[in-house]
Amino acid sequence: MSAAERFALDDASVVVIVGSGAGGGTLGNELAQKGIKVVCLEAGTRLTLGDIHNDPAAMSAKLTWLDPRVGSGDLDPKVPARICKTVGGTTVHWAGAALRFQPHEWRARSTYGEVAGASLLDWPMTHEEMQPWYDRAEKKMGVAGSSQAGLPRLPGNNNYKVLAYGARKLGYREVHTGNMAINSQPYDGRPACLQIGFCMSGCAIGAKWSTLYTEVPRAEATGNFELRPECHAMRIEHDAAGRANAVVYVDAQGVNQRQRARIVCVAGNAIETPRLLLLSSSETFRDGLANSSGQVGRNYMMHTTGAAFAVMPGEVHPDRGTQMAGIVMDEARHRTDREFVGGFLLESFPPQGPLGFARRAKPGAWGRQYARDIEGYRNVAGLWIVGEDLPQTVNSVTLDPRVRDQHGLPVAHVHHVDHPNDATMRKRAWEVARSIYEAAGAGTIHTRGPFPATHNMGTCRQSASSRDGVCNKYGQTHDVRNLFIADGSQFVNSTSENPTLTIVALAIRQADYISKKMVRREL
Amino acid sequence: MPDRRRPTVLRRDILKIGGSATLLPFASILELAGPRQRAQAGALAVDFKSLDHAQAILLLSVARTVFPHDFLPDEQYTKIVVVIDAKATADNAVAMRVKEALAALPNDFTAMEEAKREEYLRTLEGSPFFRLVYEETIAGLYGDATVSALLGYEGSSVEHGGYLKRGFDDISWLPTDKPVGK
Numbered sequence: 001m002s003a004a005e006r007f008a009l010d011d012a013s014v015v016v017i018v019g020s021g022a023g024g025g026t027l028g029n030e031l032a033q034k035g036i037k038v039v040c041l042e043a044g045t046r047l048t049l050g051d052i053h054n055d056p057a058a059m060s061a062k063l064t065w066l067d068p069r070v071g072s073g074d075l076d077p078k079v080p081a082r083i084c085k086t087v088g089g090t091t092v093h094w095a096g097a098a099l100r101f102q103p104h105e106w107r108a109r110s111t112y113g114e115v116a117g118a119s120l121l122d123w124p125m126t127h128e129e130m131q132p133w134y135d136r137a138e139k140k141m142g143v144a145g146s147s148q149a150g151l152p153r154l155p156g157n158n159n160y161k162v163l164a165y166g167a168r169k170l171g172y173r174e175v176h177t178g179n180m181a182i183n184s185q186p187y188d189g190r191p192a193c194l195q196i197g198f199c200m201s202g203c204a205i206g207a208k209w210s211t212l213y214t215e216v217p218r219a220e221a222t223g224n225f226e227l228r229p230e231c232h233a234m235r236i237e238h239d240a241a242g243r244a245n246a247v248v249y250v251d252a253q254g255v256n257q258r259q260r261a262r263i264v265c266v267a268g269n270a271i272e273t274p275r276l277l278l279l280s281s282s283e284t285f286r287d288g289l290a291n292s293s294g295q296v297g298r299n300y301m302m303h304t305t306g307a308a309f310a311v312m313p314g315e316v317h318p319d320r321g322t323q324m325a326g327i328v329m330d331e332a333r334h335r336t337d338r339e340f341v342g343g344f345l346l347e348s349f350p351p352q353g354p355l356g357f358a359r360r361a362k363p364g365a366w367g368r369q370y371a372r373d374i375e376g377y378r379n380v381a382g383l384w385i386v387g388e389d390l391p392q393t394v395n396s397v398t399l400d401p402r403v404r405d406q407h408g409l410p411v412a413h414v415h416h417v418d419h420p421n422d423a424t425m426r427k428r429a430w431e432v433a434r435s436i437y438e439a440a441g442a443g444t445i446h447t448r449g450p451f452p453a454t455h456n457m458g459t460c461r462q463s464a465s466s467r468d469g470v471c472n473k474y475g476q477t478h479d480v481r482n483l484f485i486a487d488g489s490q491f492v493n494s495t496s497e498n499p500t501l502t503i504v505a506l507a508i509r510q511a512d513y514i515s516k517k518m519v520r521r522e523l
Numbered sequence: 524m525p526d527r528r529r530p531t532v533l534r535r536d537i538l539k540i541g542g543s544a545t546l547l548p549f550a551s552i553l554e555l556a557g558p559r560q561r562a563q564a565g566a567l568a569v570d571f572k573s574l575d576h577a578q579a580i581l582l583l584s585v586a587r588t589v590f591p592h593d594f595l596p597d598e599q600y601t602k603i604v605v606v607i608d609a610k611a612t613a614d615n616a617v618a619m620r621v622k623e624a625l626a627a628l629p630n631d632f633t634a635m636e637e638a639k640r641e642e643y644l645r646t647l648e649g650s651p652f653f654r655l656v657y658e659e660t661i662a663g664l665y666g667d668a669t670v671s672a673l674l675g676y677e678g679s680s681v682e683h684g685g686y687l688k689r690g691f692d693d694i695s696w697l698p699t700d701k702p703v704g705k
Binding site: 053054055057155156157158161162165194195196197198204205312313314315316317319320321353354355357358359364366367368370371374375377378440 | 588589590591592637638641657660661662665666670671674675676677678679680681684685686687689690691692693694695696697698
């Protein structure tokens with residue numbers, strides 16, 4: 001890679017992007033490729049492939065955002081959610097599932113109708129409108145199973161085979177190894193997957209797409225992109241006309257800096273993005289930047305999740321091979337004959353070691369019977385439930401009135417309670433999971449509720465009207481026209497699909513929009 | 524997401540336990556393992572700082588009851604006692620809590636049938652003492668590389684070229700028919 005150009009702090013012609021993950025990293029590269037100057041502020045450190053080890057505990061410590069947070073509702077009071085704090089963001093950690101939203105999911109309010117307690121909306125754009133951007137995202141990322149990348153699906157590991165056998169026996173038909181941004185063959189200068197396992201600890205060979213070793217170095221190679229790692233954005237400033245004009249951040253040496261900006265794009269994950277807007281309140285924007293709707297931080301969604309772990313009659317060695325090795329999609333379809341709206345996916349998921357199994361399969365369990373289950377570790381199969389989590393106004397990211405971080409800033413207070421629809425869906429998903437493993441001959445089956453995951457969405461949602469959302473269909477905020485939301489915060493509903501592919505597709509589209517507007521001097 | 528281990532054990536306080544068993548097949552391990560409840564018969568060759576010897580043996584019995592694995596020797600559980608002893612040494616409140624709870628156990632606790640011991644400990648489940656022993660046992664046992672290897676965890680694979688050619692899809696017991704559903 002070429003030496004990154006240094007842009008001056010007072011260079012007011014740059015686009016400042018906060019975050020280098022699926023949204024920020026992609027957007028930065030797309031803009032840089034078009035000749036637009038970008039400064040990317042990333043709170044985390046920059047790892048290389050050599051820093052990535054098959055050690056979940058050590059990697060979790062390296063990758064995770066460990067600054068304090070507060071949780072309430074159903075969430076852990078200290079670890080309410082998980083995001084990554086590293087160059088590449090959650091694309092270092094993600095399992096690689098790259099699924100398009102289903103057509104009806106762009107029209108959740110129209111499809112599901114009025115659901116009491118839910119703040120459903122339709123997206124301000126259509127399914128058809130997004131397809132070309134999905135095409136480009138799949139090609140960029142090398143999504144195995146997509147026609148765009150031309151890569152076949154990955155082979156399935158043992159854990160997948162158990163899931164697939166049980167599911168097919170029950171009559172499920174949409175059962176396969178998923179559309180995964182993991183190379184099934186060498187692609188784009190990166191090697192094919194070696195079925196190492198440990199995907200969520202970072203892929204040590206770079207077979208899984210991550211902005212860490214794709215978008216970021218390519219953006220740097222243009223000379224138009226400067227990454228500033230270990231730079232934590234503290235506040236977005238604006239001029240008298242209400243246009244964003246600078247980002248104040250604390251750099252790696254702990255010194256406060258102020259980078260001037262022509263455009264500011266925020267991609268700090270749906271926890272930190274609304275926090276930054278709320279921290280940027282001013283005389284003009286008393287409730288936080290771009291928050292005239294009051295929707296900044298609202299409608300926090302994280303997917304309706306849960307897990308099942310089953311002790312099978314023979315060896316599975318669930319940690320071998322890709323961690324999200326297969327998927328059952330039949331239940332993801334919206335149907336009118338169920339007690340809930342939306343749907344859910346079942347994705348194979350390993351227990352990640354006896355400690356992971358002991359802690360996760362049945363939290364708090366102990367004694368002879370449970371010890372016996374643990375002794376069956378070799379035989380364990382597992383899956384994760386990913387279902388639609390309905391948006392609710394009450395579920396939110398706010399500034400905690402008491403706890404401050406190491407920079408003296410109020411931390412994110414994350415609140416989430418299940419909507420009754422979520423609870424009903426999860427119950428159904430557990431039943432299905434149980435039936436699948438029973439059909440494959442399981443002994444003991446443990447089902448359990450959510451644990452903190454990196455799927456965070458909805459806290460600066462898109463909307464057609466500036467009254468009920470934060471940004472338009474390009475992620476451009478309704479209130480501040482040179483301020484953009486470039487991550488999963490934009491999501492209007494969580495859908496049942498893993499969020500990354502859609503975040504990447506939206507970022508590519510946003511870059512196209514921004515560059516055209518810049519050419520026309522409208523930004 | 525993965526749970527973090529606490530590396531608080533003082534190496535010099537730990538008995539030397541055979542790490543050579545790591546790669547043996549499971550069945551061999553079962554043969555190697557001594558009878559459980561050895562703590563009752565033998566002395567623990569560790570100097571504890573806060574706990575006395577009888578307390579240590581009692582605590583070991585509690586830890587083994589929480590996660591009983593017959594193939595593991597007492598030395599493995601002793602490591603957990605060492606960790607709790609170190610915490611008790613560092614914090615008088617912990618020492619008091621542990622010693623009081625141990626003193627309140629039935630006199631014949633270590634001699635009781637495992638089911639009875641488990642039944643008794645169920646009554647303590649919410650107590651700080653139980654939470655402490657539970658937490659140290661789950662982390663100390665399953666976070667231990669030797670134990671997790673004995674349980675079938677294969678650890679880092681990248682240096683072996685992953686599992687592409689080492690059995691990622693070698694499942695043999697599933698029926699090979701393509702089931703057709705209802």
